[in-house]
Amino acid sequence: MRDEAADAAYALGWAAVRRLPEPVAREIFMLIADRTWRQRGRGVRQLEKNLRRVVGPDVSEEELRGLSRRGMRSYMRYWMEAFRLPATSRERILSGMRITGIEDLRKDLDAGRGVVAALPHMGNYDHAGAWISLSGVPFTTVMERLRPESLYDRFIAYRASLGMEVLPATGGDGDVFRTLAARLREARLVCLVADRDLTASGVEVEFFGRAAKMPAGPAALAIETGAALRPVTLWYEGDDWGVRVHEEIPVPDAGERQEKVRAMTQSLADAFAGGIAAHPEDWHMLQRVWLEDLR
Secondary structure, eight states, X not given: OHHHHHHHHHHHHHHHHTTSOHHHHHXXXXXXXXXXXXXXXXXXXXXXXXXXXXXXXXXXHHHHHHHHHHHHHHHHHHHHHHHHGGGSOHHHHHHTEEEESHHHHHHHHHTTOOEEEEEOSBSOHHHHHHHHHHTTOOEEEEEOOOSSHHHHHHHHHHHHHTTEEEEESSSOSSOHHHHHHHHHHTTOEEEEEOSXXXXXXXXXXXXXTEEEEEOSHHHHXXXXXXXXXXXXXXXXXXXXXEEEEXXXXXXXXXXXXXXXXXHHHHHHHHHHHHHHHHSGGGBOOOSOOBHHHHO
């Protein structure tokens, strides 16, 4: 019954929220954010623990609480926009994006070279995906399976409607790594959220001065296929959306394969850290990331 209730709730959200005037929907989701923040449940406490590592010890507890409130508002804005995105006009999606570095990504693709765009849980990556799809660049991504299965199917259909090819992280018909590698060899774009390891094969990195694990996949795919590995960071700019496509992380000349993966993943973590430090309120990480929290 719990799975059925969750599916019904999401179905209601998708059906109802997109029909509300945007100011009304935004106000409702901000009220939800503030209520959740005041209750200070497990997710909010973990968000504050994560943000403390970002901002350092000199920020007061009061300032940290203010930051976590803005973080929850940013997070709920993401969900509000996700529910409304299928009804958002093409003009609004395209005109509201403030993006830098996209020219280099396009040059790679135009030259017949695949691109791995690796990004953290920042800003609104669904909107960024819609923007790049509507700009004429189809891409492939991977999504963790959700329960109930019907809820997962809704998300898949939603993203597919935006022009994304979505592969299940587990339980699919084939080898996900092999499929992604094939797309990259076809000079296509692959987008992967990569700031939290969900497997036992993650790479240990230094992240804001502490040990964390991030997935090896983005670096391994670049090494395997010759694709360009480019970090992407995202944030909100008032009512609009900001995105930066960073410079390519090159494959090191020396070292064994695993050493190259480790070095490239560390460079990815460094790029993420720079983007998160600049826009900490837009890092939607309510889960454990650092190894000391996972023990």
